[in-house]
Amino acid sequence: MKKIFGAVLAGAMMTASAVYAEITIGLSVDQLFESRVAVNNGIKAEASDRGYEVIEVVADGDAQQQNAQIQSLIAQGVDAILVCAVDQNTIERALLAAKKANIPVVAYDRDLPDSRVVQAFVGPDSLIDGRLAGEYTAQVLADYEGEITIVELIGALNDQNGIDRSKGFREGIAALENVNLIEVPTDWDSARALSGTQNAFQANPDVAAVFAATDTHIPAVETVLADLGKLVPKGEEGHVVITGVNGSNDGYQAVLSGTADAFVVMGTEATGRKAVDLAAKIMAGESVDRLNYVGGNLYTAADAEANKAKIWGAPK
Structure with missing residues (x-):
């Protein structure tokens, strides 16, 4: 020094x-x-x-x-x-x-x-961040009947954040019964997230929810849902529950539009x-x-815009 x-x-x-x-x-x-x-x-x-x-x-x-x-x-x-x-x-x-x-x-x-x-x-407390997203997903799907198929877009497994977000999310959805969890490794790559999501929906047409370890992958999920005619806004029948962690503009816009349900902002x-x-x-x-x-904070369409100043990726 x-x-x-x-x-x-x-x-x-x-x-x-x-x-x-x-x-x-x-x-x-x-x-x-x-x-x-x-x-x-x-x-x-x-x-x-x-x-x-x-x-x-x-x-x-x-x-x-x-x-x-x-x-x-x-x-x-x-x-x-x-x-x-x-x-x-x-x-x-x-x-x-x-x-x-x-x-x-x-x-x-x-x-x-x-x-x-x-x-x-x-x-970031990635374990807590993932758990917040998982708990939110579990609350939304609490009354879901039958097998609950959830696609998890996993981050890099040589990255503690990716490991902890995945672990936290799984802890958060532990309250749900009869879960079929589809793991999609992405290594934080959007192209892999897109192809992996396409494959997951092809093999499992009745996916109820998607968790994106980074909300920058939500546009890939939107693309897949749009191609399948399943891009249904939150609150309407057939909506696929989408959550993510990060705080990017991708996540912010998806939550505001109703495509995504919630995101955790670092x-x-x-x-x-x-x-x-x-x-x-x-x-x-x-x-x-x-x-x-x-620690991060979870926002939905109800409070994201009001907290825009706290969301690093939101347009200023």
Whole structure:
């Protein structure tokens, strides 16, 4: 950490003060998409408020490139590293180099639970977020008669957020009986979400609900339903219950139009600002909690527009 120490002499009294200057945060990003940019904007805003510089590197989904970029940040002498890992299984080698250089590491958005280096994590409470969507689905389908077929568009299984959203959703729908859960792996890819949804509906025409681990996949679901003549608004007979997690404009518009029933919105700016705050405390020698969560909020058509300012993806 770079510090400038100064002494102020007032009369016969000298007061020592430490003034932080030229603090540089290395921001290692897995890839850029709307919600990640929203979190990164929170990081940059908090860093700017504190007078910190940010060096951002983006790996474009390439784990080996991210490792090399972190090595570059270390060589540039950054004071702390904030990292959202491409792959939690391959990032540790680069992080160990940061530890050797005495550079604190904070993981954001995507936890690295097995890391020996990461000192703190901040991100969405994906287990709760998924559970909120599941509980809502269970409430809507509580009186459904017969087998309840639900399509789950699963996120990446090397991503703790994807794992936890799926686990939470399943916990949320546990109150339902006679559920036929159709798993559709997407790896967060919209094309895979589209083809997987098409296949699921082809094999199971009577799907009652769809859960999208990211609401950016809701347009793919809408496309499939429209092609099948099943794009029925909420409240009308034949409507397929749709929920998702994220807070994108896709989710917001689908909820407002009645295509989707509800979506869980992540606190992106708060997550970014908290990441910088954690790094600042660690650099100052303060102890911090290892796990720090920013809970999401579930909105429906009844309250989404009124809470537009809290929905990061809604048009401003």
